[in-house]
Amino acid sequence: MRIVLPGAETRFIEAITHGGAFLSVGGPRPNTMTIGWGSIGDFWNRDVMTVAVRPSRFTHEILEREGEFTVSVPAADRPLSRELRFAGTVSGRDEDKFRGHGLTAAPAKSVGAPIVGECALHFECRxxxxxxxxxxxxxxxxxxxxxxDLHTLYLAEVVACYETK
Ligand SMILES: Cc1cc2nc3c(=O)[nH]c(=O)nc-3n(C[C@H](O)[C@H](O)[C@H](O)COP(=O)(O)O)c2cc1C
Known part of the structure; x- marks a missing residue:
């Protein structure tokens, strides 16, 4: 798939280098965590997002099993700084991050993982x-x-990229 939304790649890079973005995974216990490292570019004639997830993360366990994730980027006028800090310091092993912390798991279009409903821009990745x-x-x-605790690198095709709200 090719990303057609103008500026989407730049907004992703801006987000991860200034505060972070949410990487969400699905399955029986959906979860989200903050990411600050990643890239987006061309591999195998496809638009590919690369993310780095340490094996110690609960998200890693789910990603290994499900093989799909989403990345949700906050809007410039709603940076979700408190929520990014929370998702980046608390583990889904200990707490359901989609309950009572201002983060809503909304259905994605093409993958089983949820998107973060409070965000403005979403990438769905396989x-x-x-x-x-x-x-x-x-x-x-x-x-x-x-x-x-060396990161695992995941190179994932962007199968959908869109804005909400
Ligand atoms: C700004 C920020 C960026 C982060 N970037 C990453 C990252 O790229 N990869 C990673 O494995 N952990 C990263 N983390 C740490 C995880 O988000 C954190 O350990 C989280 O609690 C893991 O949640 P989980 O156990 O529910 O998967 C980052 C944390 C913050 C605050």
Whole structure:
């Protein structure tokens, strides 16, 4: 699929570098977590989003099983800073983040994972490739991975991209 919404990729990069975006997964216990790392570009003649999720995250466990996720980006005039902080510090193992914290799981169009209803821009993604980090630069390894929780990289086709509200 090709993204046709003007500026969607830039808004995604802006969001993750300034506060974060919500990565949501579905299945029996839908969950969302804040992401600050990622990219979007061309792989295999498709629009592909790459996200990095550490194995310690509850989201990782679900993503491994479901193979689908969404990324929801807050609107500029509603940055959802408190909610991003919450989703980025509390684990879905301990709390249902879609209950009582100002985050609504709304149905997506093409994947089983929900979108965050309070956000303005949404990407629906299907994982094409997952890969472990290998040959890590010695300057990066000790700073970001002192306890070895190396991110899994997910390269996922953007199967839908749209705005709500
Ligand atoms: C601004 C911000 C950005 C983050 N980016 C990532 C990320 O890209 N990858 C990751 O694995 N964790 C990231 N985190 C940490 C997770 O969001 C956090 O550990 C979360 O509680 C995991 O939730 P879960 O256990 O329900 O999956 C980030 C946290 C914050 C606050």
């Amino acid at each position: 994982v094409l490739c997952r890969t472990e980090m290998d040959h890590m630069d010695p300057g990066v390894l000790p700073r970001f991975y002192p306890d070895g």
